[in-house]
Amino acid sequence: MHESSFTRPLSRSLFPHLPNTDLPLNGHGIPVLRPILYKQLPDLESLRCFVAAAQTQSFRKAAKMVSLSPGAFSERIQRLEQQLGMSLFIRSTRHVSLSVEGSRLLKHARQLLEEAQEFQSYASAQEAQVSLTLGTRYELGLSYLLPILEELKKTHPHWNIHLFFGDAPSLTSALLSSDVDVVFSSMRVDNPKLHIQTTHPEHYVLVAKSHLASQIHSISDLKPHTLVDISPSFPLFRYFGESNHLRAQELFSEHRFLGTISALLYWVLKQDAFAVLPLYFVKEALSTQEISVVLPELEVHHDYFRLFWTKNHWAEASIIQLADFLRAHPLK
Secondary structure, three states, X not given: OOOOOOOOOOOOOOOOOOOOOOOOEOOOOOEOOOOOOOOOOOOXXXXXXXXXXXXXXXXXXXXXXXXXXXXXXXXXXXXXXXXXXXXXXXXXXXXXXXXXXXXXXXXXHHHHHHHHHHHHHHHHOOOOOEEEEEEEOXXXXXXXXXXXXXXXHHHOOOEEEEEXXXXXXXXXXXXXXXXXXXXXXXXXXXXXXXXXXXXXXXXXXXXXXXXXXXXXXXXXXXXXXXXXXXXXXXXXXXXXXXXXXXXXXXXXXXXEEOOOHHHHHHHHHXXXXXXXXXXXXXXXXXXXXXXXXXXXXXXXXXXXXXXXXXXXXXXXXXXXXXXXXXXXXXXX
């Protein structure tokens, strides 16, 4: 008796992706796959709400992030918790934090969302749109970020980058409150809620107008002059002073705080003043000899530009790609 066509082993050449087992065939020799019955699954929007709340530690801020009313957002979280049979958050009057179960599931929720985004991209034959708000200082945004955003749009057309300008305190506050997604700055922030990646070294120089710089042969020659700086809480002079064990108050007769590096360079060019400024920012003025480096034989500490973003951010993979893109473009 010959073998029935309904019980023949599958041809591995025709169906290499199927497990090595025998499945029944229909009358046309096509395998009949047994249906897989899934339990009722959490919907992706609820998982997106879960990840947003974990990132912001605030249902109100997370609701705004996913464009839901606070009531609708809380309802989604409660429904997800009921479906899973566990509490994902520890709630208080001021904020929420992940429970032990929530912390355990967060990584898997983010992975599911990323895979769903890839599925959508595959189905539409294009990458999913990514919209990020990038915080930075005003001068860095104008001189460096704005020009390369045009190139970024060409290489990553699915990215939409918005800019937010501020000083170090306002940028930190906006980042921790999720008003911005990522910050690009050389500021120093030590916060366990943040991820940090360095992108570029930042070198500093002590500068003055060329005729004034030529008169300075030693540290003591600085005494009659004025130092301009950002602020008492964010002095750029520290890069020069710390490396040489010097204090600005002991070196200069007068100090003036002007708030931005643009204002510092303006004052140096228009007045007989000294300032420590980023090398990338004053390269043009140095090349035209409008200003010169003062006491170039002395060491000046350098710093780094960094990207900061909150842990568990929904777009972390894209932010890491952004860091790689920035590293490939020198500061200017």
